[in-house]
Amino acid sequence: MAISIERNREPVTGGPSRVTSAAWGGLFVLGILVTLLGIVALGAAYLTSLVSAIFFGAMLTMMGIAEIVAAFRVRGSGGPFWLYLLGGILSTVVGLFVLVYPAAGLAALTLLLAGYFFASGLFHAITSLVDRYPRWGWDFLYGAVSIFLGVVVMSQWPISAVWLVGTMVGIGILFRGVSLIAGSLTLRRAMRAVTA
Numbered sequence: 001m002a003i004s005i006e007r008n009r010e011p012v013t014g015g016p017s018r019v020t021s022a023a024w025g026g027l028f029v030l031g032i033l034v035t036l037l038g039i040v041a042l043g044a045a046y047l048t049s050l051v052s053a054i055f056f057g058a059m060l061t062m063m064g065i066a067e068i069v070a071a072f073r074v075r076g077s078g079g080p081f082w083l084y085l086l087g088g089i090l091s092t093v094v095g096l097f098v099l100v101y102p103a104a105g106l107a108a109l110t111l112l113l114a115g116y117f118f119a120s121g122l123f124h125a126i127t128s129l130v131d132r133y134p135r136w137g138w139d140f141l142y143g144a145v146s147i148f149l150g151v152v153v154m155s156q157w158p159i160s161a162v163w164l165v166g167t168m169v170g171i172g173i174l175f176r177g178v179s180l181i182a183g184s185l186t187l188r189r190a191m192r193a194v195t196a
Contacts, residue, residue, distance in 0.1 A: 024188040031180030038174025045166030052165050053106040057098030064091030103161075110161040113168070114153035121146025 041048040067088030075081045098105030125143030128136040153160045 023191060024184045027180055027184035027187065031177050031182075031184055033177070034180055035174060035177030038170050038172075038177050040170075041173050042167065042170035045163045045170060048166030048169050049106055049162065049164070050102050050166075052169050053098055053102040053109060056109065057095045057102065057105055060091050060095030061099065062095075064088045064093070064095055067091060106165060107158050107161040110153065110157060110164050113164060114150050114157065114160070116150075117146045117153065118150030121148075121150060 065088065067084050069088075071081050071084030071088060074084065098108075121143040123143070124139050125147065128139035128143060153164055
């Protein structure tokens with residue numbers, strides 16, 4: 001005995017276009033909102049810097065407390081009790097210091113970033129010059145710009161602490177928003193090509 005099931009072939013009003021819009025539209029709107037947030041963060045670089053320092057201090061404090069708890073959990077099993085305990089205490093103290101004195105924490109973060117820019121740029125510039133791999137000039141350019149940025153930030157310290165972290169966070173948020181918009185438009189084109 002054969003059973004045949006017939007599908008309803010009636011067209012659904014607004015079916016494919018509504019599904020397509022829902023798939024890429026939400027991502028597009030999110031991209032616009034994130035881009036606007038990045039522009040606001042760039043406009044208020046000092047406030048963004050302070051919020052970033054406070055967030056960093058809170059994360060460091062929570063990580064330190066979690067490490068201290070982990071130290072007591074591994075104590076009975078013969079794990080690295082002192083390593084976790086001392087690392088947790090250090091993280092908690094530094095995190096609380098940044099939370100209580102966010103401006104000093106911001107100044108320290110700025111110095112850390114300046115040192116990172118300089119060291120990373122030096123590494124890229126020297127490696128690209130020594131190895132001369134294909135398209136090594138781009139890495140050399142990146143290294144030179146990074147060294148320059150590190151020197152500029154160091155020479156303007158502590159004034160650079162006011163704008164550097166907030167500007168970097170704002171640029172990061174802005175580019176994330178732009179990439180979300182671009183990704184949603186690419187998804188839209190791909191979905192239209194599939195349904196066409």
